Amino acid sequence: MNVVTPFEGIGASLRRKEDFRFLMGRGQYVDDINRPGQTHAVMLRSPHAHATIDRIDTVAAKAMPGVKAIFVGEDMAAEQIGGIPCGWQIHNKDGSPMAEPMHPALALGKVRHVGDPVAVVIAETKSQARDAAEAIVVDYTPLPAVSGTEAALQPGAPQVHDGAPGNLCYDWHIGDKAAQEAAFARAARVVKFETTNNRLVPNAMEPRAAIGDFDSFSGDYTLYTTSQNPHVIRLLMGAFVLHIPESKLRVVAPDVGGGFGSKIYHYAEEAIVTWAAGKVKRPIKWTCERSESFMSDAHGRDHVSTAELALDAEGKILGLKVHTLANMGAYLSTFAPCVPTYLYATLLSGVYATPVIYAEVKAVFTNTVPVDAYRGAGRPEATYLLERLMDVAAAEAGLDKVDFRRRNFILPDQFPYQTPVALQYDSGDYHSTLEACLETAGWAGFEARRAESKTRGRLRGIGISTYVEACGIAPSAVVGSLGARAGLYEVGTIRVHPTGSVTVLTGAHSHGQGHETTFAQLIADKLGVPTANVDIVHGDTAKVPFGMGTYGSRSLAVGGSAMDKAMDKIIAKGKRIAAHLMEASVEDVEFERGTFRVAGTDKTKTLTDISLAAYVPHNYPIDEIEPGLEETAFYDPKNFTYPGGCHICEVEIDPETGRTEVLNFTAVDDVGRVINPMIVEGQVQGGVAQGIGQALLEAAIYDASGQLVSGSFMDYTMPRAGDLPDVGVATHVTLCTHNPLGVKGCGEVGAIGSPPAVMNAVVDALRDYGVRHVEMPATPQKIWGIVNAHRLAAE
Template sequence: MPKDEGIGASTKRREDVRFLTGKGRYTDDINVAGQAYVYFLRSNIAHGTINGIDTSAAEAAPGVIKVFTAADFEGVGGMPCGWQVTDRHGEAMQEPKHPILAEGKVRHVGEPVAAVVAETLAQARDAAEKINLDIAELPAVIDMVAATKDGATKVHDDLSSNLCYDWGFVEENRDAVAEAIDGAHHVTVLELKNQRLVANPMEPRVALGDFNAATGDHTLYTTSQNPHVIRLLMGAFVLGIPEHKLTVIAPDVGGGFGTKIFHYQEEAFCTFAAKAVGRPVKWTADRSEAFMSDAHGRDHVTKIELALDENGKFLALRTDTYANMGAYLSTFAPSVPTWLHGTLMAGNYTTPLIYVNVKAVFTNTVPVDAYRGAGRPEATFQLERVIDKAAQEMGIDPIDLRRRNFIQPDQFPYATPVAVEYDTGNYGATLDKLIEIADINGFDARRAESEKRGKLRGLGVNCYIEACGIAPSNLVGQLGARAGLYDAATVRVNATGSISVMVGAHSHGQGHETTFPQVIAEMLGIGADQVEIVHGDTSKVPFGMGTYGSRSLAVCGSAMVRATEKVINKAKKIAAHLMEASESDVEFANGEFSVAGTDKKVAWGDVTLAAYVPHNYPLEDIEPGLEETAFYDPANFTYPAGAYACEVEVDPDTGKVQVMSFAAADDFGNVINPMIVDGQVHGGIAQGIGQALLESCVYDDDGQLLTGSYMDYAMPRADDLPSYVVDHSCQTPCTHNPLGVKGCGEAGAIGSPPALVNAVVNALADRGVTHIDMPLSPARVWAAMNKAH
């Protein structure tokens, strides 16, 4: 095997050849003979009672095949929620039905009310305009806090209130935390918002349903990060289709960031409608439609309190958060502000007492679910902002304050007070590396130079930890997950020695087709070009829980390693027979089998051929063929960690913030492909800077989406972003998966917002500014500095 192909090599992404030459095959590129098109008529009001829907004119319009309303889905299940949260009183969360098409009421702008299937999309759209909706508008509930007050209009009439759950964690710590805060030398209090975001992947969502009347087989082509989960949820809980009669195929996927994890109404509709009309049915979202139909992210309002002693040691932490669920519960929404957030509130620190309270609230807005980082960015932002504010209040250097409270290397494995155990880490080492690569010691000189130009320069640091590879299944089951979170892989060795690997993970930009073969090549000592990765098709892959939470290598990659180990063990049996040796004496390295202490050798290709041409080995001991499957259920989460630094200049006349430099030092455990890791971190930082400076999804009091296009929703552009300095040399390998990997896909989006906000507040500290909510627009920054000054 060439040394530039295995683990640790910065191999160029093989999939980029087709992506960069326009040869990618995305869901919208797929067309099935005889397909029709669907256009969804969506509500233009946030809350109202449906008194009637007159579809007669639409049904008579040219090209119309059928018009669907909720009446066509009687007996069909609603969209399922994949995670149940039990509140601090031991009660299960309130869980309203989420229909495919609105039933009885509309509950957010963009909710589909009717659907027109026609010969062309233009005909379907024209016909939809002829549908007469009689909807009596009701007051919209937009503000989370107001939604929980007595007398608030209810989003769901059949629920007792708009409160989905009131979650406390760890509940037995509640009184002890309160006592510690009441008696502390110093308590820092900070109220902040983590604003609502829209994921905006490059490729909008698409669904194409097909039905074979001759066999009863359904096929759904969709833009999904986890096709097996879509098959399970849609087949079992919505449409009642046996899994062996339902295939879900996700071809190339142009970005996801979490928003393509979930099962959506349009997928179920197209699958259902294809059978109902006897034609394939296709839907492709336009960008404005995506703004009001894709699940949104974040949207938390929090009060956080940090208690410290006279030396700056953390004594206790308490948070109270309102988390917006939107109008319905998306697939994994309940888990995001609870188990993916509360369990990370210890951060990198030895805080002995922590209590987290989360009130999840229904509002007349688009449902909210996981977005890059999912709960971990929210936890990190709260924690790292309150630490910086505490440092400012107590006159302690913010870097020194963090060091005083770090978990030390000799304390691992470290059990936190929020129910997780970190296996490895060295937070001081990543901080030291950050100080080096960011040249933090040279900051004062750079600040002086900025002042000469009339600019205010600030430095912000952030230390983060996250939980990735969400598992194990027995734990998440206790926490409310309604599915296991293992993964699977099948390694099929062909007779000539090449390999096809069927994996449950699905790439939407992570480079699986490059990194996964690097692992196999390293294990077998063959060229990575001999390894093909197959994913995204439930008819070809045994099973899999998809790609999210930086789980691809940690979970699915581990399944692939286990399957490959099985292949090697069987191949040793065949090699032993070919060399007339004992199996226990056979060694395997660099693509060759050898007998220890002898010069007997046999090549990988000879053994694989013998597996399929078994002319000369005992079939009673060895089956023909060389193919193995493994399922892998992790023993624990993985815990990537790191330290980030950001320097900004603020124009005191306008409030404009310019990011001057950004540095990231991460501990991802073992790194398979450094170049791909660099790219993942770069992308995450870009998204984090976008949130910190630019992005915000805004509704007015009537529930109208004010940021429903790129004219209103400010995505980061190239000139908003600096060049990054990134490093991942501080590696403490994960102890409980065979690759020692921790995951890298979300780190940049977790660590960058607090680093940037800390930098801006640092720049304005002399003017009395202690906090500014994201996004830090020029208007907000200017107002803050002038109000405080």
């Protein structure tokens, strides 16, 4: 790797280039786009969790002012419009495929969750469309519903789909059951732990939106959408839903204000407005209301798990057994089946040398909003289960929770480390991140702080979480064998213009991560082009070669590596041109940050000299090299990357109110090579904020009838500034060994390591009350109940 430049290259805390336009209100989000002749769409959604649709009367609504069209499920079915496809197939223990019921864009015959779209109204204005939607008469026959994960598998539970008997989507397993049973048979102690990972509602700054447009002359469709991966939307919607050739379908995802996973998927509204635009021959715009998003955007988490940990007499781990029920909701979202399987169970070894693991996962259908990946996607669930289990096991074995972790860590000289659940970690140093975090957090002085809090009538606790995650899902051949229905490579095109400025076309997509800055730093570091002269183009299938978007912290590890490969091609071609211009052999030409040099001489040519020669080939080896200086590379990773680290949280509880205050939070993470420390710090802090939200505040709650009772910000508590401490962030780097940049990923680490650290601290604060476990979220009401139940028992 080249030496870091002082202000622009790898390692520089460069301010984000894109922030100026956002801060000045000049960003372009989907709702900012208005097409000529644009109409507006409103979705009529089911108020029932489960019901048959007996009749839909749209006569009066169609006659209302401004209404251009109203469509229902039968209209789309009549044109053989397909269902919303699932992008990952899981097989059962016996090898049979999972249950995969059809997911119509507009409900056909039945609704299966509150918010299921029943009709779309298209009118001249949004208010006219809303008024007309209210005038539609739908006769429903309500049916019994099931909303609970465990309840869905009970005998006699209401059936969500006829094609999924017992509401079972799949019954999957991984690991060696016989070896696990043998390990448990020789254990000195087996610790059992049960927990629920609470369902979450993603709430990005920008609600989802979509504009469908149709050109009657060319027959081309365009979809503007708030998406993290426009090419995948084009593939799924074009090939499987609307049956439009990809050459006739363009998908544009402009600025996107937050995604966190919820904008990865192909949603019904995207297909509806695109199809309907072709019917009404005018653009159609739909923007989701915030309350609407609670019942239409894919939810996250929602696991019920039982884990058992086998230990020897010295406290070394012998084996782990896990049983998990995962709620899929009413339909299978795009990547939902892989979250509780290959993104969850394969991480159950964590940072520990666990000889054997056996995990069973059952996925169930319920009459709730579909569940899919949310920041971390399976890895937060695995880390939470494992790190809470480690604290419980340490307490039951009478061991210090930090020493217990130390004695079971995978050691640096054990890498590459093959886990018993498929994954092979390539690098890591868990001891170093632990020790750095302990020192920074002031672990040794905690008991004095606890004592001081006690003098004020407060309960103080400290919690720790040591974790590893898997990013940059890969390689394509492997994930394909595991059920993925798409490749997971990335593409990068480097276009060096005649005067030396650079345009980068990437299949990765930014929704707040700072790609326009970080990617430009890669170019500056390797090609020597100032970041001000580097433009990053993404989010438009008409401009960018086929790419797979952004999720799973893949932007740098996969997208950046594709760019690096493309730059290698640029440099290789540049050396040939430079050799011709300087009358030297190609082997003698060296390149370093913008300058081609004949080794051992003072002969040099700048990148601009070479690019100008490439486009104005007056003195050019035209018979040997094509004009122009543009190269494309696809990068298909050889393995996941494995960020890891240690998080420590310190809390104080007011026993009179039950309120938990997070006093201090320290995160020391190994994210591989750091391109921009300031952006890494922001990403970690944002993830920690989401983790604290899950631990203390957030929960999507359904009642027994399938009604979402936490369907607005009045009932669903998002973390606010006053709920969050200053988050101390540091990094300890071990390089990824199999990508050219050595990067691992940082976008999700904060949300993965923080929830167990917070909850371990809460339980530690309540230790004098005999508390073994508190389920997330640890709301004031819940903590107050625990404290007062203890007081009553003591009286």
